[in-house]
Amino acid sequence: MSRKITIGIIGLGNIGSALAGVLSTNHQVILRNSGVDIRVKKVCDIKKRKTPFSFTSNPYDIINDPEIDVVVECIGGVNPALKLVLAALYNSKHVVTPNKELVAKHMKQLQKVAGENKVSLMFEASVGGGIPIIQPIKECLPANNITEIYGIVNGTTNYILSQMTEAGKEFSDALKEAQAKGYAEPNPSADINGNDAAYKAAILASVAFQIEVNMKDVYFEGITKVAQEDIQYAADIGYLIKLLAITKKVGKEVEIRVHPTLVPKWHPLAAVSDNYNAIYVKGTPMGELMFYGQGAGGGPTASALVADLISIAHCSLPITHYSLLKSKIRNISQVQSRYYIRLQAPDRYGVLAGISKAFAKKKVSIAAVVQKEMVGNVATIVIMVHTVAERNLKAALAEVKKLSVVRKVCNVIRIV
Amino acid sequence: MSRKITIGIIGLGNIGSALAGVLSTNHQVILRNSGVDIRVKKVCDIKKRKTPFSFTSNPYDIINDPEIDVVVECIGGVNPALKLVLAALYNSKHVVTPNKELVAKHMKQLQKVAGENKVSLMFEASVGGGIPIIQPIKECLPANNITEIYGIVNGTTNYILSQMTEAGKEFSDALKEAQAKGYAEPNPSADINGNDAAYKAAILASVAFQIEVNMKDVYFEGITKVAQEDIQYAADIGYLIKLLAITKKVGKEVEIRVHPTLVPKWHPLAAVSDNYNAIYVKGTPMGELMFYGQGAGGGPTASALVADLISIAHCSLPITHYSLLKSKIRNISQVQSRYYIRLQAPDRYGVLAGISKAFAKKKVSIAAVVQKEMVGNVATIVIMVHTVAERNLKAALAEVKKLSVVRKVCNVIRIV
Numbered sequence: 001m002s003r004k005i006t007i008g009i010i011g012l013g014n015i016g017s018a019l020a021g022v023l024s025t026n027h028q029v030i031l032r033n034s035g036v037d038i039r040v041k042k043v044c045d046i047k048k049r050k051t052p053f054s055f056t057s058n059p060y061d062i063i064n065d066p067e068i069d070v071v072v073e074c075i076g077g078v079n080p081a082l083k084l085v086l087a088a089l090y091n092s093k094h095v096v097t098p099n100k101e102l103v104a105k106h107m108k109q110l111q112k113v114a115g116e117n118k119v120s121l122m123f124e125a126s127v128g129g130g131i132p133i134i135q136p137i138k139e140c141l142p143a144n145n146i147t148e149i150y151g152i153v154n155g156t157t158n159y160i161l162s163q164m165t166e167a168g169k170e171f172s173d174a175l176k177e178a179q180a181k182g183y184a185e186p187n188p189s190a191d192i193n194g195n196d197a198a199y200k201a202a203i204l205a206s207v208a209f210q211i212e213v214n215m216k217d218v219y220f221e222g223i224t225k226v227a228q229e230d231i232q233y234a235a236d237i238g239y240l241i242k243l244l245a246i247t248k249k250v251g252k253e254v255e256i257r258v259h260p261t262l263v264p265k266w267h268p269l270a271a272v273s274d275n276y277n278a279i280y281v282k283g284t285p286m287g288e289l290m291f292y293g294q295g296a297g298g299g300p301t302a303s304a305l306v307a308d309l310i311s312i313a314h315c316s317l318p319i320t321h322y323s324l325l326k327s328k329i330r331n332i333s334q335v336q337s338r339y340y341i342r343l344q345a346p347d348r349y350g351v352l353a354g355i356s357k358a359f360a361k362k363k364v365s366i367a368a369v370v371q372k373e374m375v376g377n378v379a380t381i382v383i384m385v386h387t388v389a390e391r392n393l394k395a396a397l398a399e400v401k402k403l404s405v406v407r408k409v410c411n412v413i414r415i416v
Numbered sequence: 417m418s419r420k421i422t423i424g425i426i427g428l429g430n431i432g433s434a435l436a437g438v439l440s441t442n443h444q445v446i447l448r449n450s451g452v453d454i455r456v457k458k459v460c461d462i463k464k465r466k467t468p469f470s471f472t473s474n475p476y477d478i479i480n481d482p483e484i485d486v487v488v489e490c491i492g493g494v495n496p497a498l499k500l501v502l503a504a505l506y507n508s509k510h511v512v513t514p515n516k517e518l519v520a521k522h523m524k525q526l527q528k529v530a531g532e533n534k535v536s537l538m539f540e541a542s543v544g545g546g547i548p549i550i551q552p553i554k555e556c557l558p559a560n561n562i563t564e565i566y567g568i569v570n571g572t573t574n575y576i577l578s579q580m581t582e583a584g585k586e587f588s589d590a591l592k593e594a595q596a597k598g599y600a601e602p603n604p605s606a607d608i609n610g611n612d613a614a615y616k617a618a619i620l621a622s623v624a625f626q627i628e629v630n631m632k633d634v635y636f637e638g639i640t641k642v643a644q645e646d647i648q649y650a651a652d653i654g655y656l657i658k659l660l661a662i663t664k665k666v667g668k669e670v671e672i673r674v675h676p677t678l679v680p681k682w683h684p685l686a687a688v689s690d691n692y693n694a695i696y697v698k699g700t701p702m703g704e705l706m707f708y709g710q711g712a713g714g715g716p717t718a719s720a721l722v723a724d725l726i727s728i729a730h731c732s733l734p735i736t737h738y739s740l741l742k743s744k745i746r747n748i749s750q751v752q753s754r755y756y757i758r759l760q761a762p763d764r765y766g767v768l769a770g771i772s773k774a775f776a777k778k779k780v781s782i783a784a785v786v787q788k789e790m791v792g793n794v795a796t797i798v799i800m801v802h803t804v805a806e807r808n809l810k811a812a813l814a815e816v817k818k819l820s821v822v823r824k825v826c827n828v829i830r831i832v
Contacts (some may be wrong), residue, residue: 033560130707143442286709
C-alpha cells in the first residue's frame with residue numbers, strides 16, 4: 001500500500017542539493033522503508049544548477065503549482081524565506097524546512113497560517129541535523145511531563161571545545177582548525193557567539209512546552225571567553241566544558257538559555273565529542289533520554305527532511321494540533337545555578353577571607369575552593385558556589401572586584 | 417482538533433498497571449501533547465486488582481467489545497498472549513504490546529493477520545523500554561540505508577558489567593547486588609544468558625531490514641563467563657566490555673547476534689553505564705545515531721506504550737505497510753570479527769612462538785599481545801587478533817589448546 005507525494009525544493013545549496021540527491025539515489029529505499037513514493041516535480045535556485053529534476057529560477061513556479069503537495073524551503077535566513085513559506089502555506093501546501101532562524105523567529109505566525117490552511121509546518125531538521133528530536137518529542141513522548149532539555153546543538157563549538165579538552169589547544173587555534181576542516185564558517189560568529197544554538201533552544205522550548213518564544217527572551221553567551229585554563233581547572237574537579245542549550249520548566253515559568261556549562265564527566269553529554277550533537281531530555285514517567293548524532297551536514301539534514309515528508313504522507317490530518325501558549329520566560333538574572341569562578345589574586349593571604357565575606361553578604365555559599373601554586377606574583381583561585389540566583393552572584397562578584405586582594409575575576413561559568 | 421481512542425488493557429502486572437496509572441494521572445498532559453483523548457474502557461487480569469477503571473477477569477470482554485479500538489497486551493510470554501493478540505487482530509482491533517518474546521517469535525504471523533484485518537501491530541516498548549527506537553527507525557529514518565545496529569538492550573547485564581568495571585566486583589557479587597536493587601530477577605537466567613537481548617536483536621533486525629527472523633538463527637551468548645580479569649585486561653588496552661545486540665547487513669546476508677563485546681572507551685556506547693540502555697544505528701546518509709535511556713521499568717515502558725497509542729490515533733492507515741522479506745541469517749561460524757583471547761601458560765618461553773604458528777596455519781593474524789608478570793608458575797597472555805572468520809579462529813584455538821606450552825584458553829571475546 002503506497003502513497004505518493006509530490007514536492008518542490010526551493011534553494012539548492014548544500015542542504016537542498018543533498019536532499020535532491022538522496023531523493024534521487026534512495027528513491028526505492030525510501031519507498032520500501034516507508035511505503036511513500038516521493039516525487040520531486042521541480043527544484044528552484046536563483047542560479048542555474050545541474051540537477052536530475054526539472055529546474056526553475058522562479059520559486060512561484062513551485063508555490064503555485066497545483067500538483068505540488070509539499071514545498072521544501074532550503075534557502076536559509078528570514079529573507080526571502082518567510083515570504084515564500086507564507087505564500088506556500090496560504091496556497092495550502094505543507095512546508096518542510098531546516099531553517100532554524102525562520103522557525104525560531106516566526107514559529108507562531110507560521111503555525112497559525114498553517115493551521116488556518118489545514119496544512120503542516122514541519123522542521124525536524126532545524127534542530128540536531130540528522131538526529132530525530134522534534135518528531136520523537138511530539139509523537140513518542142506525549143505521555144510525559146517534560147521538565148528539562150539540555151542539548152549540545154552546535155557542532156562547530158563542540159568541535160572547538162573537544163579540541164581544547166582533548167588536545168590542549170587554545171580557543172583561537174581550535175577555531176582555525178575547525179575552519180580548515182569545514183566545521184566552522186569563514187565568519188564563525190553565529191556559531192561561536194551562541195546565536196545558532198539560541199535559535200535551537202527556542203525551538204526545543206516551543207515544541208517541548210508548547211509555548212510562544214520571543215527570541216529577545218532567550219539568553220545566549222558563546223564560547224569565546226573559555227580559556228584553556230578553565231578547561232584544565234574543570235577537568236581537575238571532574239568536569240568538562242560544553243556549550244549547552246538549556247530549557248526547563250520552573251514552576252509556571254520557563255528558562256531558555258545558551259552558555260558554556262560545566263558538565264560532570266559521568267554525564268552522558270560529557271562523552272559527546274568532536275562535531276557531534278546530543279540532546280538530553282528529562283520527563284515523567286520516562287526518566288532520562290538522550291538522542292545523539294550528526295547535527296549538521298547535507299546528508300544527515302536530508303535524512304531529517306525526508307522524515308518530515310514521510311510524516312506528512314503518513315498522516316491524514318495536519319500535524320500541528322495545538323496552539324502555542326503564552327508563558328513567562330525567566331530573565332537570566334533570576335535563573336538559579338551553581339557556578340565556577342576563576343580569579344587571580346596578587347597574593348593569597350587574605351583573599352579567601354575577603355571573598356567569603358563578600359559572598360556571605362549576598363547569600364552566596366562556597367562549595368569548594370581550588371588554589372594552585374603561584375606563578376610569579378599571581379595566585380589563581382577557582383571557586384565553586386552552591387545554587388544561587390544569578391543576580392545574587394553578580395552582586396557578590398561586584399563586591400569581590402572591589403577587594404584590594406583580588407586582581408581580576410577571569411571567568412564565571414555555570415555548572416549544570 | 418482532538419481524536420478519541422478507546423482502549424482495553426489485558427494484564428495488570430508491573431507494566432500494565434504503570435500504563436493504567438499514567439493514562440489516569442497524565443490524561444490531560446497526553447491530550448494537550450498529542451491531541452488524543454485516550455479512554456481506558458476496561459482492564460483485565462486473572463486476579464482482581466484495584467484500579468480506577470472498569471475491571472474484568474475475562475480478556476474476551478475486552479477483545480469482543482465493539483467500542484474498544486485498541487487492545488494493549490501486557491501479559492508477557494507467548495501463552496496465552498499469542499492466542500489473545502490473534503483474537504484481537506481478527507476482531508479488527510489494533511494491538512499494542514511490550515512483549516518482546518511474542519513479537520520476536522511470531523512477528524511474521526502477527527503482521528500478516530494485522531495486515532489482513534487492516535489494523536496495526538505496534539511494539540515500541542518491546543525494545544529499549546522508554547527509548548523511542550522502533551518508531552524513529554520506521555518514521556524518522558526511511559531516507560536511509562541502515563547498515564548496522566549495535567545495542568545495549570538489557571539493563572540487568574549492563575548494571576552487572578558496570579559494577580564489575582567501576583567497582584571491581586566479580587560477576588557473582590555484582591549479580592547479587594543487581595538482585596538486591598531489583599534490577600535482576602530472582603531467576604536471572606533469561607537476562608544473564610543473553611536470551612532477552614536476543615529477542616530484542618531479532619526485533620531490531622526485523623524492523624531495520626524488514627526481514628523475517630527465526631529465533632533459532634539468532635546467536636546469543638551471555639555474560640556469565642566474563643571475569644574481573646577480562647574487565648581489567650580490556651581496560652588496559654582501552655576497552656570496556658558490554659553485552660551487545662548486534663545486527664548488520666553483510667552483502668545479501670544479515671548478522672544477528674548477542675554476546676559480550678569489547679567496545680573502545682571513546683565509543684558513545686562505552687559511556688552507557690548502570691542499568692541504562694542505548695542503541696547505536698549507522699546508515700547512509702544520516703551517519704551515526706544513538707538513542708539512550710531507561711530500558712525497563714513500568715514508567716518508561718508505559719511512555720512507549722502511549723507513543724504507540726498516539727501513533728495509531730494520528731494515522732489513518734495501518735502502519736504495517738510492508739511484508740517481511742526472506743533473508744539469509746549468517747551463521748556465527750561465518751561471522752567476521754576481531755577477537756580478544758585470554759590464555760594461561762605454565763611458562764612464557766615458547767608460548768608465543770607456538771601460538772603464532774598455530775594461528776598462522778589458520779590465517780589468524782595477531783594484532784597485539786599483552787603479557788603481565790607471572791603469578792606463581794602461571795603467565796597470563798592476552799592476544800588481540802585482526803578481523804577473521806569465527807570458524808578460522810575456532811580452528812586455530814583448537815590447535816592452540818593442543819600445545820603443551822598452553823595450559824588453558826580462559827576466554828574469547830569479540831571486539832566491536
